[in-house]
Amino acid sequence: MRITVVGDVLLDVDINGAATRLSPDAPVPVVDVGDIRRRAGGAGLVATVLAQDGHSVSLVTALSDDDGASHLKRALSGVSVLTGVPLAPTPTKTRVRIGTHPMVRFDEGCAPAPVPASTGEMLAAIASAEAIVVADYGRGMTANTEIRAALADAVRHVPVVWDPHPAGSEPVQGVAVVTPNLAEAIAAAKAAGLEPSTGAGEAGRYLLERWGSSAVLVTRGADGALLMSAGAAQGIPAPRTNVSDPCGAGDRLAGSLAVHLGSGMDLAQAAARAVEDASAFLAGGGAAALAVVTEAPDAGPVVELKGLELVGADDLDPDGVQLARAVRAGGGTVVATGGCFDLLHAGHARTLAAARGMGDCLIVCLNSDESVRRLKGPHRPIVSVEDRAELLLALECVDAVVVFGEDTPEACLTELRPDIWVKGGDYTPEELPEARLVAGWGGRCVTVPFQPARSTSGLAAALAKVS
Known part of the structure; x- marks a missing residue:
């Protein structure tokens, strides 16, 4: 309405x-x-x-x-x-x-x-x-x-x-x-x-x-x-x-x-x-009880969220959107990133931790199983979307997960409207295909370097040798 x-x-x-x-100056607390x-x-x-x-x-x-x-x-x-x-x-x-x-x-x-x-x-x-x-x-x-x-x-x-x-x-x-x-x-x-x-x-x-x-x-x-x-x-x-x-x-x-x-x-x-x-x-x-900007001594700004249940594997989409709205309404910075996150590894964890440090919440846009198959081939994903979401939510730096079924996260981003969109890679933020979309609501794109010798494909190949 x-x-x-x-x-x-x-x-x-x-x-x-x-x-x-x-x-000591006056009888006041x-x-x-x-x-x-x-x-x-x-x-x-x-x-x-x-x-x-x-x-x-x-x-x-x-x-x-x-x-x-x-x-x-x-x-x-x-x-x-x-x-x-x-x-x-x-x-x-x-x-x-x-x-x-x-x-x-x-x-x-x-x-x-x-x-x-x-x-x-x-x-x-x-x-x-x-x-x-x-x-x-x-x-x-x-x-x-x-x-x-x-x-x-x-x-x-x-x-x-x-x-x-x-x-x-x-x-x-x-x-x-x-x-x-x-x-x-x-x-x-x-x-x-x-x-x-x-x-x-x-x-x-x-x-x-x-x-x-x-x-x-x-x-x-x-x-x-x-x-x-x-x-x-x-x-x-x-x-x-x-x-x-x-x-x-x-x-x-x-x-x-x-x-x-x-x-x-x-x-x-x-x-x-x-x-x-x-x-x-x-x-x-x-x-x-609304999400409000909080300043704690020596800790910098954080966001306190009361009364919000973060997303679980059975109901992934609505609460991620709710979280983004709550953080924005409280003046906080919404950070989002996306990907398949199949076989979660140390490179993922480092990228996610870096992304979370840029704002007051981190929402992961996660490719559905069907989306991964279209992008990676019929043998992927190795891990189901429910398990991938559960593993991501187990990380302290991840606040919510939103699953999308398209080949790109554009529709998901339009709903979340993050202030910062983070991707791993060695290209400039302007080269990201989502850059123009995110800029449309005043957001910006940030890239963090890939972690060398850490990838899902490499991990899958190593596991195949010992199976």
């Missing part, structure tokens, strides 16, 4: 460490930093999650040209980011945790920002979407008059889900669903002079009339949500979930709601599914 996310992006930074002593993790927040989180779900996502937002923006661009790999002229620094929220206990949060660049500019490309992304999520974080994107006009036109054709913010703009008339949380809904109702005891129902009815939307879905955390539409109210329970970090639940819900409405579900069913999706997202660790 083509989904456009409109809104404000933030950079979320988590500094995780341990504290075993107090500072000294945090020994274990790692630093960065990810896209706000509208960027909505876009990241939807892209990981396999949707074609365009993000209409404002990005600066500072260091924070460079981290955001890496974190938004896999998302088409459309932005106008930068007008304000990147808002950055840095959380310091000791173990799982939050200690302090630092906000930088979060002062009110001027209304950002728009471009024709940004407006076209709104007009061509099959579903739209507006993730308003009060940074001015939804106050742009051209953006608002485009959204006002879009509500007549596609479902638009609007996640509001107290410092943001009023939703345009005719939005399919507005999704305030309970505190936001009650605060808006109180500001209009309703009683301080206003509950979700009364607040929802007021906002439904005020905003002129088809529905208002008031989210209530562990209590689920309340759906208000055409004067009717429907409670939607949330599955029981052990939540350690609620960050990102509203973003997950808004994105899922837009997808379900765009796929043709009725309002009540789409809302119930969205609540379930948000609960499942939190059960999986919430925003913190």
Whole structure:
């Protein structure tokens, strides 16, 4: 599905460490930093999650040209980011945790920002979407008059889900669903002079009339949500979930709601599914469970992947693609290499280890048995594809295996879209047949030298002499 996310992006930074002593300068704990993790927040989180779900996502937002923006661009790999002229620094929220206990949060660049500019490309992304999520974080994107006009036109054709913010703009008339949380809904109702005891129902009815939307879905955390539409109210329970970090639940819900409405579900069913999706997202660790760039002292950047099962021999293709998307979404570098890998030997191991050192994950594109026979002859492969994949996955440097049946890995590469494609040989990277394809999405090709006197053919010939 083509989904456009409109809104404000933030950079979320988590500094995780341990504290075993107090500072001699003041009675405060000294945090020994274990790692630093960065990810896209706000509208960027909505876009990241939807892209990981396999949707074609365009993000209409404002990005600066500072260091924070460079981290955001890496974190938004896999998302088409459309932005106008930068007008304000990147808002950055840095959380310091000791173990799982939050200690302090630092906000930088979060002062009110001027209304950002728009471009024709940004407006076209709104007009061509099959579903739209507006993730308003009060940074001015939804106050742009051209953006608002485009959204006002879009509500007549596609479902638009609007996640509001107290410092943001009023939703345009005719939005399919507005999704305030309970505190936001009650605060808006109180500001209009309703009683301080206003509950979700009364607040929802007021906002439904005020905003002129088809529905208002008031989210209530562990209590689920309340759906208000055409004067009717429907409670939607949330599955029981052990939540350690609620960050990102509203973003997950808004994105899922837009997808379900765009796929043709009725309002009540789409809302119930969205609540379930948000609960499942939190059960999986919430925003913190996404693949994020991690910096460990003296170790350089690595990527931590939580909740991902790497590919096994019975189901080779989907998880390799999932891994590539997760690493890109977290700002990491995806490295891929390919070949038959029949009779795995030391030359293979050295090439694979060198490839893994170039990025944050290594995915091996493996020729199927039929593909090997076409390339090498009727007596090959010596080892079946299941065993070849299992042996490759046993290597610490290999993160996933994707099997392809064609004579070349081009279709496989198009799906994985690696940042770096590695091949062994004594030719230049430009001579590789895949060079132009990989360059098409901004990737590059790298060659590593063949290991002399180490080859499958030579090993097979030696084995034949002793058999």
